[in-house]
Amino acid sequence: MTVTPLGIPRRVLELTIDGEEARVPEGSTILDACRAAGKDIPTLCEGDTLRPKNACRVCVVEVEGARTLVPACSRKAEPGMEVRTDTERARHSRKIVLELLASSVDLSTTPRVAEWLKEYEAKPDRFGPDAARLNEEPKIDNDLYVRDYDKCILCYKCVDACGDQWQNTFAISVAGRGFDARIAVEHDAPLTDSACVYCGNCIEVCPTGALSFKSEFDMRAAGTWDESRQTETTTVCAYCGVGCNLTLHVQDNEIVKVTSPHDNPVTHGNLCIKGRFGYQHVQNRG
Amino acid sequence: MDLHFGDSKPTDDERAAVDALLGPPESSWEGADRSDADLRWARGGREARDRRDLLLPGLHAINDRVGWISDGALDYLCRRLTVPPAEAYGVATFYAMFSVKPRPATVLHVCTDLACAAAGAPELCSGIEERLGPGSGVAVERSPCLGLCERAPAALAIRAGDPVRTAVSAPATVEEAVLAASAPDSAPEEPPAALAVPQAGQDGLMLLPRVGVVDPASLDDYRAHGGYTALRRAFELGPAGVIREVTDSGLAGRGGAAFPTGRKWQATASQPDHPHYLVCNADESEPGTFKDRVLMEGDPYALVEAMTIAGYATGAHKGYLYLRGEYPRSLHRLEHAIAQARARGLLGDDVLGQGHAFDIEIRRGAGAYICGEETALFNSIEGYRGEPRSKPPFPVEKGLFGKPTVENNVETLVNVLPILTMGAPAYAAIGTGRSTGPKLFCVSGSVERPGVYELPFGATLGDLLTLAGVRDGLRAVLLGGAAGGFVRADELDIPLTFEGTREAGTTLGSGVVMAFDDSVPLPRLLLRIAEFFRDESCGQCVPCRVGTVRQEEALHRIVERTGTDAAGDIALLREVGRAMRDASICGLGQTAWNAVESAIDRLGAYE
Numbered sequence: 001m002t003v004t005p006l007g008i009p010r011r012v013l014e015l016t017i018d019g020e021e022a023r024v025p026e027g028s029t030i031l032d033a034c035r036a037a038g039k040d041i042p043t044l045c046e047g048d049t050l051r052p053k054n055a056c057r058v059c060v061v062e063v064e065g066a067r068t069l070v071p072a073c074s075r076k077a078e079p080g081m082e083v084r085t086d087t088e089r090a091r092h093s094r095k096i097v098l099e100l101l102a103s104s105v106d107l108s109t110t111p112r113v114a115e116w117l118k119e120y121e122a123k124p125d126r127f128g129p130d131a132a133r134l135n136e137e138p139k140i141d142n143d144l145y146v147r148d149y150d151k152c153i154l155c156y157k158c159v160d161a162c163g164d165q166w167q168n169t170f171a172i173s174v175a176g177r178g179f180d181a182r183i184a185v186e187h188d189a190p191l192t193d194s195a196c197v198y199c200g201n202c203i204e205v206c207p208t209g210a211l212s213f214k215s216e217f218d219m220r221a222a223g224t225w226d227e228s229r230q231t232e233t234t235t236v237c238a239y240c241g242v243g244c245n246l247t248l249h250v251q252d253n254e255i256v257k258v259t260s261p262h263d264n265p266v267t268h269g270n271l272c273i274k275g276r277f278g279y280q281h282v283q284n285r286g
Numbered sequence: 287m288d289l290h291f292g293d294s295k296p297t298d299d300e301r302a303a304v305d306a307l308l309g310p311p312e313s314s315w316e317g318a319d320r321s322d323a324d325l326r327w328a329r330g331g332r333e334a335r336d337r338r339d340l341l342l343p344g345l346h347a348i349n350d351r352v353g354w355i356s357d358g359a360l361d362y363l364c365r366r367l368t369v370p371p372a373e374a375y376g377v378a379t380f381y382a383m384f385s386v387k388p389r390p391a392t393v394l395h396v397c398t399d400l401a402c403a404a405a406g407a408p409e410l411c412s413g414i415e416e417r418l419g420p421g422s423g424v425a426v427e428r429s430p431c432l433g434l435c436e437r438a439p440a441a442l443a444i445r446a447g448d449p450v451r452t453a454v455s456a457p458a459t460v461e462e463a464v465l466a467a468s469a470p471d472s473a474p475e476e477p478p479a480a481l482a483v484p485q486a487g488q489d490g491l492m493l494l495p496r497v498g499v500v501d502p503a504s505l506d507d508y509r510a511h512g513g514y515t516a517l518r519r520a521f522e523l524g525p526a527g528v529i530r531e532v533t534d535s536g537l538a539g540r541g542g543a544a545f546p547t548g549r550k551w552q553a554t555a556s557q558p559d560h561p562h563y564l565v566c567n568a569d570e571s572e573p574g575t576f577k578d579r580v581l582m583e584g585d586p587y588a589l590v591e592a593m594t595i596a597g598y599a600t601g602a603h604k605g606y607l608y609l610r611g612e613y614p615r616s617l618h619r620l621e622h623a624i625a626q627a628r629a630r631g632l633l634g635d636d637v638l639g640q641g642h643a644f645d646i647e648i649r650r651g652a653g654a655y656i657c658g659e660e661t662a663l664f665n666s667i668e669g670y671r672g673e674p675r676s677k678p679p680f681p682v683e684k685g686l687f688g689k690p691t692v693e694n695n696v697e698t699l700v701n702v703l704p705i706l707t708m709g710a711p712a713y714a715a716i717g718t719g720r721s722t723g724p725k726l727f728c729v730s731g732s733v734e735r736p737g738v739y740e741l742p743f744g745a746t747l748g749d750l751l752t753l754a755g756v757r758d759g760l761r762a763v764l765l766g767g768a769a770g771g772f773v774r775a776d777e778l779d780i781p782l783t784f785e786g787t788r789e790a791g792t793t794l795g796s797g798v799v800m801a802f803d804d805s806v807p808l809p810r811l812l813l814r815i816a817e818f819f820r821d822e823s824c825g826q827c828v829p830c831r832v833g834t835v836r837q838e839e840a841l842h843r844i845v846e847r848t849g850t851d852a853a854g855d856i857a858l859l860r861e862v863g864r865a866m867r868d869a870s871i872c873g874l875g876q877t878a879w880n881a882v883e884s885a886i887d888r889l890g891a892y893e
Contacts, residue, residue: 054676057827057869068876069868074676089868093829096865100832126858128843132835154825163373170289170370174671174825175379177654179835181825186292186371187357187386195290195372 109209717743766795830875
């Protein structure tokens with residue numbers, strides 16, 4: 001029997017989205033309301049298992065009476081709010097944000113970004129060939145995962161997952177300021193000298209592929225990574241009695257990556273080093 | 287919290303600097319050597335973590351003593367405060383005045399910002415760098431505005447040690463700046479703050495009556511010149527009465543946003559959550575602004591008294607004074623003033639015997655313009671990176687340490703004194719309908735008598751510039767600093783009020799009035815403003831983090847271009863600027879394009 005937790009009953013509030021009436025439970029964000037109404041608003045730093053950071057500003061919408069645009073991911077819906085998701089003003093900011101990111105960061109492994117660039121007619125090249133980029137080399141300092149900060153949009157999700165929202169390890173933080181800000185461990189040391197416990201929960205939430213399994217990184221480098229040939233099998237971790245769910249990504253009969261379902265009521269997509277990286281014995285065919 | 291620390295050890299100096307702030311460690315859990323006793327008990331939990339707000343003072347202690355923050359020093363501080371080293375590293379690298387790499391004990395900050403650039407900072411800088419090359423024992427750093435615009439060009443030398451020494455050279459020559467850096471102790475004394483107030487000693491001043499008249503170190507002198515009559519009046523009125531007076535006076539915030547002070551106080555005072563906090567925003571970093579420095583240096587007790595009144599009215603027993611890191615003299619004057627007030631029962635458990643407890647703690651910034659944003663300032667005090675929070679919730683509801691907080695600028699608070707002594711109706715009668723009272727203006731640039739001027743709201747830009755002795759050949763005036771806007775030389779009839787500047791399509795901001803004659807190349811000025819925003823963006827949101835970089839790049843491309851050659855980049859600037867204004871989290875990104883836009887549209891730059 002599956003028990004679905006119902007939680008405390010919440011009042012319903014009414015607002016309008018693009019001129020249409022919408023009803024959402026109290027406490028919902030504008031993004032929740034928009035998604036419920038079938039609006040496809042791009043998001044990057046928003047994470048289903050994390051508190052909204054609203055750093056990327058790609059989800060901005062217009063709210064009647066607000067001086068500036070409003071991040072849909074974090075602003076709570078209010079009764080009577082008039083939200084407009086597709087105005088020229090909101091689309092302009094989304095387009096510029098996408099251009100600013102695409103002109104400075106390697107978004108080649110960010111899901112859906114190519115589609116959004118097209119939809120918003122973004123032209124990242126117009127900042128010229130000399131436009132500053134992050135220009136980071138991948139940090140390969142351990143056998144489990146790679147930090148390729150050339151792909152980092154500084155969404156803070158890894159920091160939040162490593163910190164007080166999930167893992168409480170606090171191995172990483174944003175260091176530096178402005179365009180020079182980077183995710184780093186203390187003293188910008190290698191991961192092996194840090195507090196990292198290799199739970200990989202940062203990889204789980206990374207929206208751009210800046211953090212990836214070493215296996216994925218190597219296969220991409222070799223040109224053998226092919227998601228169309230991969231299957232995903234969700235199973236239960238065999239290491240201890242907690243019963244975390246694992247999703248094994250298998251290509252050519254080899255496990256190439258392990259994720260965890262975000263809707264699992266116990267783990268919310270989080271694992272430990274054993275569940276995340278300890279799968280070699282499965283493939284040991286003697 | 288299961289923290290991981292590396293093997294780096296602090297030097298004796300570093301350990302001593304931290305221990306001087308925090309006291310010696312009580313156990314190995316806090317960084318002392320391990321003893322058998324430590325195996326029997328553990329200390330940690332909330333009590334240990336609750337001292338996170340001492341992280342920034344701790345970083346200052348190390349930097350002041352040694353000049354930079356080593357791995358071992360940072361780790362030791364983290365052990366003492368139960369702070370994860372990665373987070374502390376993120377905080378240490380956030381501030382421009384800290385270095386996590388070795389550097390000479392003496393750092394000479396040479397201002398290259400607007401007023402100083404117009405007064406020859408580039409030549410000064412290269413002259414200094416020639417004399418103080420590698421091996422000289424001095425690191426020369428090009429700095430954003432040091433708040434010494436009336437004496438441009440300016441330089442500030444900081445020599446680490448016990449105690450840390452500072453010397454200001456302004457107006458600086460190569461010779462004097464090098465002397466200040468190589469021998470800060472024997473550098474000539476800074477001129478008194480009153481020299482920055484051309485009106486000093488005149489009758490009728492309401493905000494600056496004591497600057498240059500009283501001894502800023504003497505509490506008796508302050509009291510002999512009307513000090514502490516406002517606080518007595520406040521106790522007569524009661525908290526609600528004080529808020530009513532402030533509301534009726536029409537006082538609006540002087541830090542730039544012009545929010546009605548009475549409403550802010552009322553909203554904080556009525557919050558059921560406790561404790562309430564008062565924060566004085568003295569992180570005066572807007573290029574061209576130095577009024578708060580002059581107030582704090584020339585009349586420090588006025589701020590102490592005003593903060594006490596604000597604390598009393600809003601139900602706060604603790605006031606934090608967040609002071610700009612580049613203001614050493616303000617720091618000394620205020621430390622002295624607070625200690626004197628405490629010794630005389632004007633701060634403490636029972637202020638003036640009226641049963642109200644209130645005390646003030648100074649927290650120093652460390653070189654981050656963004657920390658003048660109210661919520662970034664909270665994060666900075668709390669020991670986190672000075673990144674703005676998203677609003678709502680607003681500070682009156684959830685501010686410092688998540689508690690109801692009223693945050694006011696120095697000048698705003700000092701206005702409360704005349705409001706209480708003369709009464710709200712008399713105060714409200716000054717100025718115009720919607721901008722009441724007196725206002726301080728920071729006049730610098732192409733004028734004979736730069737400095738802080740106090741004028742009632744309603745005076746025009748022309749009145750002010752005439753008073754300051756504007757020089758011939760005026761090309762443009764920058765109002766409100768880097769986040770403000772330019773106006774033309776033929777727009778001097780703009781009334782200097784909140785509504786008057788708004789109607790004229792510009793802003794009063796924090797009261798910066800910077801005059802430029804036609805000898806200053808406008809594109810260079812705009813480029814400096816863009817560099818400023820690029821350097822000072824905290825990096826949290828994309829529009830500002832990358833947008834300020836793209837803005838600077840475009841302005842760089844067109845620095846020598848005009849007309850159709852510049853048109854493409856100007857169109858690009860407009861598009862990026864619009865998104866920065868619409869989609870940035872805080873005021874920094876939202877205003878980063880203002881000055882450039884006004885220069886293009888009003889002054890016809892690049893035509």
